[in-house]
Amino acid sequence: xxxxxxxxxxxxxxxxxxxxxxxxxxxxxxxxxxxxxxxxxxxxxxxxxxxxxxxxxxxxxxxxxxxxxxxxxxxxxxxxxxxxxxxxxxxxxxxxxxxxxxxxxxxxxxxxxxxxxxxxxxxxxxxxxxxxxxxxxxxxxxxxxxxxxxxxxxxxxxxxxxxxxxxxxxxxxxxxxxxxxxxxxxxxxxxxxxxxxxxxxxxxxxxxxxxxxxxxxxxxxxxxxxxxxxxxxxxxxxxxxxxxxxxxxxxxxxxxxxxxxxxxxxxxxxxxxxxxxxxxxxxxxxxxxxxxxxxxxxxxxxxxxxxxxxxxxxx
Amino acid sequence: xxxxxxxxxxxxxxxxxxxxxxxxxxxxxxxxxxxxxxxxxxxxxxxxxxxxxxxxxxxxxxxxxxxxxxxxxxxxxxxxxxxxxxxxxxxxxxxxxxxxxxxxxxxxxxxxxxxxxxxxxxxxxxxxxxxxxxxxxxxxxxxxxxxxxxxxxxxxxxxxxxxxxxxxxxxxxxxxxxxxxxxxxxxxxxxxxxxxxxxxxxxxxxxxxxxxxxxxxxxxxxxxxxxxxxxxxxxxxxxxxxxxxxxxxxxxxxxxxxxxxxxxxxxxxxxxxxxxxx
Numbered sequence: 001x002x003x004x005x006x007x008x009x010x011x012x013x014x015x016x017x018x019x020x021x022x023x024x025x026x027x028x029x030x031x032x033x034x035x036x037x038x039x040x041x042x043x044x045x046x047x048x049x050x051x052x053x054x055x056x057x058x059x060x061x062x063x064x065x066x067x068x069x070x071x072x073x074x075x076x077x078x079x080x081x082x083x084x085x086x087x088x089x090x091x092x093x094x095x096x097x098x099x100x101x102x103x104x105x106x107x108x109x110x111x112x113x114x115x116x117x118x119x120x121x122x123x124x125x126x127x128x129x130x131x132x133x134x135x136x137x138x139x140x141x142x143x144x145x146x147x148x149x150x151x152x153x154x155x156x157x158x159x160x161x162x163x164x165x166x167x168x169x170x171x172x173x174x175x176x177x178x179x180x181x182x183x184x185x186x187x188x189x190x191x192x193x194x195x196x197x198x199x200x201x202x203x204x205x206x207x208x209x210x211x212x213x214x215x216x217x218x219x220x221x222x223x224x225x226x227x228x229x230x231x232x233x234x235x236x237x238x239x240x241x242x243x244x245x246x247x248x249x250x251x252x253x254x255x256x257x258x259x260x261x262x263x264x265x266x267x268x269x270x271x272x273x274x275x276x277x278x279x280x281x282x283x284x285x286x287x288x289x290x291x292x293x294x295x296x297x298x299x300x301x302x303x304x305x306x307x308x309x310x311x312x313x314x315x
Numbered sequence: 316x317x318x319x320x321x322x323x324x325x326x327x328x329x330x331x332x333x334x335x336x337x338x339x340x341x342x343x344x345x346x347x348x349x350x351x352x353x354x355x356x357x358x359x360x361x362x363x364x365x366x367x368x369x370x371x372x373x374x375x376x377x378x379x380x381x382x383x384x385x386x387x388x389x390x391x392x393x394x395x396x397x398x399x400x401x402x403x404x405x406x407x408x409x410x411x412x413x414x415x416x417x418x419x420x421x422x423x424x425x426x427x428x429x430x431x432x433x434x435x436x437x438x439x440x441x442x443x444x445x446x447x448x449x450x451x452x453x454x455x456x457x458x459x460x461x462x463x464x465x466x467x468x469x470x471x472x473x474x475x476x477x478x479x480x481x482x483x484x485x486x487x488x489x490x491x492x493x494x495x496x497x498x499x500x501x502x503x504x505x506x507x508x509x510x511x512x513x514x515x516x517x518x519x520x521x522x523x524x525x526x527x528x529x530x531x532x533x534x535x536x537x538x539x540x541x542x543x544x545x546x547x548x549x550x551x552x553x554x555x556x557x558x559x560x561x562x563x564x565x566x567x568x569x570x571x572x573x574x575x576x577x578x579x580x581x582x583x584x585x586x587x588x589x590x591x592x593x
Contacts, residue, residue, distance in 0.1 A: 028407045029411050031403070032407065032471060033423075036427075036467065038464070039445075040438070046445060047441040050444065103333075106329075107333065111330065118330075125341075126337075128337075131570065133525040133566060135546050140340055152340060243433070244434065246527060
């Protein structure tokens with residue numbers, strides 16, 4: 001029997017292996033699960049492990065208990081920079097969020113009211129920040145607001161006979177908020193305008209016939225129907241601003257003198273310019289905890305199943 | 316009649332007002348790249364390509380010299396490797412999530428959305444150590460793998476969307492004829508979702524091409540990509556803005572061309588698509 005089977009066909013052909021349900025599933029799903037595990041889960045665990053060490057440029061593991069956390073919470077040896085960084089993070093996040101949502105709504109509603117071609121042109125202009133590399137976007141802002149007559153806006157001011165303004169020294173936070181807010185707008189605007197496009201025309205037409213003004217249509221018809229996109233974009237950008245530091249790093253580098261140093265950027269600087277990986281990891285670990293809490297809140301508010309549901313405009 | 320005309324013009328005027336500062340920035344940037352000497356700061360006295368001299372001259376930074384082409388080649392390698400990894404992994408996973416029922420599927424899909432919401436850049440310290448321990452730090456393919464992982468969550472959703480668009484009968488016929496799942500995927504689905512493959516690849520490629528923080532942090536200063544080259548030239552004492560604007564233009568151009576191709580495919584992604592994003 002056994003010999004017969006061996007003669008007629010090999011016991012485990014390639015075909016059979018690939019035909020097995022479990023094996024074929026692991027071929028399809030395995031690589032992505034592996035990569036997610038390697039680059040999301042292990043790093044989170046590593047972050048928490050390193051956070052309890054005083055890892056420095058010698059890269060040796062020496063566990064120091066809660067030293068890092070007590071320093072950043074201001075118990076015992078305190079870090080004098082932390083209060084400033086915390087305040088910056090709050091100002092930055094609370095500043096960039098309304099710029100994104102209100103700006104995005106404004107541009108979406110306006111660009112849907114003008115002629116299609118014109119609307120598309122303006123949406124393209126506001127999408128540029130996302131279509132160009134971060135380094136180029138950062139360079140663009142750093143150059144535009146440069147504090148000498150070589151900077152764009154100062155060159156224009158000089159041409160008009162106005163004095164030069166040291167934008168990045170006197171208003172660094174404003175520049176950083178605007179630069180990041182504009183990036184948020186590029187996404188929010190697209191989402192809002194495509195949501196507006198799905199609103200049935202009868203609704204706005206009927207209101208127009210009844211004599212509603214453009215502002216009334218926006219206020220009483222469009223805005224209530226955009227509740228879901230506005231909520232999702234707010235949650236999305238809240239997390240995004242809390243964690244984003246690359247653009248700040250490129251525009252001001254966190255300066256002048258910690259004026260725009262936000263929490264995530266401070267963690268980066270502590271780790272990669274001061275080589276205090278342990279302390280940097282503890283700063284990151286706290287940020288990860290805040291992220292998880294925010295995510296849980298968002299998931300609770302929105303519901304898992306609804307996140308997967310397709311139609312988000314509820315008419 | 317006049318009042319009606321005025322109210323009609325209001326949205327146009329408002330849009331133009333909001334866009335003016337940014338339009339000034341973008342136009343000024345172009346003028347700066349192609350202008351040789353500036354009058355009144357913004358208007359070039361004469362046009363020329365002197366700012367583009369990095370195309371045929373070596374670039375000096377610090378004590379070292381490099382060429383733009385070396386940096387461009389590195390960027391191309393980094394982006395291609397990253398895009399390739401994203402494509403293979405997402406095309407595999409996207410098929411399974413579209414066609415095979417298994418336990419934890421919904422969880423897996425939601426997890427991808429959650430991971431997409433958490434920017435990977437905050438885990439950079441740990442990723443630095445991870446790459447160090449698995450001996451992939453300081454080399455382009457290793458860092459490209461780490462970078463690819465960031466685009467996997469959304470890429471999977473994209474790929475799933477493309478597979479969802481293919482009717483079931485096609486594969487049912489193939490399976491009745493005795494094809495295995497893998498054969499169905501390889502022989503029937505991949506040729507059918509060619510636009511999807513292109514879109515996912517461009518997606519992975521673009522973000523790797525744009526990436527700054529990963530290559531800046533995880534690659535040694537001697538391996539320059541376009542992003543790190545421009546950044547290091549910006550960090551020098553005397554910054555030649557025209558030269559850098561020209562270089563930025565060369566660096567930004569390939570993605571902009573790809574974006575035009577990607578535009579239509581992007582509209583099919585549930586997250587960016589028309590239904591209000593998650």
